[in-house]
Amino acid sequence: MSEYYVCHSCGTKYEITENVWKCKCGGMLDLLKQKVTLDPSKLSERPPTMWRYVDTMAFENDSTIWRKVTMGEGYTPLIVLDETKPNTLVKVDYMMPTLSFKDRGAAVLIAKAKELGVTRVIADSSGNAGTAIAAYAKRAGIACDIFLREGTSPKKIAQVKAHGANVRTVNGTREDVAAAAQKAINEEKHFYASHVYNPFFYEGTKTYAYEIWEQMKSEPDTLIIPVGNGTLLLGAYYGFKELLENGLIKKVPKIVAIQAENCAPLAKAFVNNEIEAEEIKGKETLAEGIAIAAPARSVQILEAVRTTNGEILTVNEEEILQARAALAGKGFYVEITTAANYAGYLKYNHSLSEKIIIPLCGAGIKSN
Template identity: 50%
Template sequence: MSPYKFYDSVSGEEYTPDLRQWKPKAGLFTMKSYPVEFPAERIIKRQATMWRYEEALPITKEESSISLGEGMTPLIMLDHEKPNFLVKMDYLMPTGSFKDRGAAILIAKAKEMGAPSVIADSSGNAGTSIAAYCARTNIECHVYTPSSTSEKKLAQIKAHGAQLHLIPGTREETTNAAKEAVEKEGVFYASHVYNPYFYEGTKTFAFEIWEQLNFAAPDTLILPVGNGTLLLGAYIGFNDLKRAGVIQKIPKIIGVQSEYCAPIETAFREDTSVSSVENKGTKAEGIAIGYPARGNQIIEAVKNTNGTIITAPENQIDRAKKNLERKGFYVEPTTAATYAAYKNYEENIANTETVVMSLCGTGLKK
């Protein structure tokens, strides 16, 4: 039996992860804390992947890695005019986005539990990652995605052997279709939103930054937020580092939403619970989530770091993308939206602060 446990975010009831249960009775599954360590002298001698932090990951000694080499992406200056502004190049992951961090752990756990088949839903990048790691482990994969998803992302999902289910309508309607299939067929729901193991992978984003900054935390993080898989992962990761006593303070988190789909920013600004909003259509499709299931958890995390949520002006996304391209970074519109929002907000950030922004996905998919 797995030593790792989930608990209900509302009732606190404890659960042992299994193949069929994807949601508890009252709230959402959350990972129960477990002991973590960061033995730097051993870490630095290991292979340069995210699996080097084995003492802080929910993997057993018997469990074989399904790695495609994900992790330890470069952390570099965006340009020499702002030496304290750094970008984490997660678009250099095996399938071209940061989602590989979460998919690697999630599908490793699915394999460990003996899942013969999984269902996932995605606007593109998560589906690609889940499909790739299922291919790596010979697990049958079904990916539900909006019919409006870019052809290049769909082609990549199919290339990894996954069965595509194109759903007309919104991202939320795609999720609902996947949930219905999960309930009907009783298979493992490889959800990057509902399954805490996914966040146990994305938290390695924080571990790598800590190591790359010579075992220190930055002052501020600039991160896109739709369903919050990177933002919550980063928050969990830096909390793990703090809990282990290797950093003293968690970085301030600045989350970015599209102005055309901003349920979390609206709730944060109005100090209310997150409610559903209409997706008015945005180039930043990766964060166009009208009702993020973990929206209130995201707000709590941001507030706990004294951070904030800001929006990206739609009419500045293309210009931001071109600016990044002129600096040598070919990224997708969601990353460009993050940069556009930062440029509007940067006067609020001191030049002395060490700031890290994620470059989440490659432009080759669009």
């Protein structure tokens, strides 16, 4: 499959190499590739993992490099949350090797790194992405450094270290952590395995959409998705767009994004009808996974929400804790960021006939 990086801001194209991760103009890179074609009749022959959709991903023709990386991630259960609301389903995406949806993107990104001959990767994270990158890098035989903020959940730090990654902690904000990682990338010239900057991460998270379509045999009306850097939101959007282009669905579902009230730059930009979110001075929030004061892909995130006639809702800390307890009462023990998403669903004004999907992004054992 022939593909390139293309700048979302100025349109400059780049060959895909180990050292390219941002445009010279400072813009974010998207993946430019030939039109994706999916033959549904072949899916029954494929394994029950996200790699059943490998033909839609930007690997070399007939590449099987992913087989050296996969741990069976994907194809997670889609379950009715409450029998009184049969049209609301949860996708249990914490049923992954490292207990979060980030395994989707990490598996594809590390497989691509392996295909490029990368020997060392650097990544920054609030926890889950770092864990996933560390696990798949170890499996692929690639050395790994993960930058984390001091104060990150000890359980997540322990998980990253367990996978053999070198942890570099940074005293500061999540944005300070990203800046430190990028400084190291520029100085050390290693592959930036960023779940935000590298478009191949979205080639993995888009499988969330493909699975929903195959499991439902149609598209839902609405996706409720927590958003900080937008890795699941954009992946889902890209996946449903590809399904629409293949004539397999009638429309891209409406995206309802959820932010923590204490750190909600995207919600502010959405309400003010701004194209790009400005960096804010966010307060501390229990939902550390979406505590992003300056989302690098805010332009793409806001485009996706608006294009689907969606909206962005915010939830406060008490609503988050109450939602976590409510989900636990239904049998789902989730991490706090996922609870913020469910809190948003509880505030969302919907009809009983509206088909809604809620991702359960991370397992509760990962949070304090």
